[in-house]
Amino acid sequence: MCYVEDRHPQSAVKGHDMGEHSIETLRADAEQVLAKVCQERDELRLKLHLARAEVREEWDKLEPRFAHLEARVREVSASASDATRDVGAALGLLGEELRHGYARIRKAMQS
Numbered sequence: 001m002c003y004v005e006d007r008h009p010q011s012a013v014k015g016h017d018m019g020e021h022s023i024e025t026l027r028a029d030a031e032q033v034l035a036k037v038c039q040e041r042d043e044l045r046l047k048l049h050l051a052r053a054e055v056r057e058e059w060d061k062l063e064p065r066f067a068h069l070e071a072r073v074r075e076v077s078a079s080a081s082d083a084t085r086d087v088g089a090a091l092g093l094l095g096e097e098l099r100h101g102y103a104r105i106r107k108a109m110q111s
């Protein structure tokens with residue numbers, strides 16, 4: 001099961017510096033992408049034991065990418081630099097790729 005840390009510090013609230021708010025927004029967005037991907041991944045993992053070989057191959061291709069996403073979200077959450085914005089955009093793309101991959105698995109399991 002995925003572990004998604006829910007931490008949204010109060011430093012991102014009204015009255016604080018906009019740069020800080022942007023970083024906190026990025027952190028929250030990255031954690032939200034990870035949470036959605038985790039939910040889909042967990043649901044599919046339960047059904048995977050009944051899946052055909054080609055579905056398992058697709059899963060095996062996605063697992064290293066998921067591990068990369070999870071690690072990078074943790075890095076973004078721990079960082080407060082402007083460079084995290086670039087990483088955040090890349091994480092969004094990776095999250096979408098994973099979600100599309102999981103959708104392909106779900107579709108293949110239904111047919």
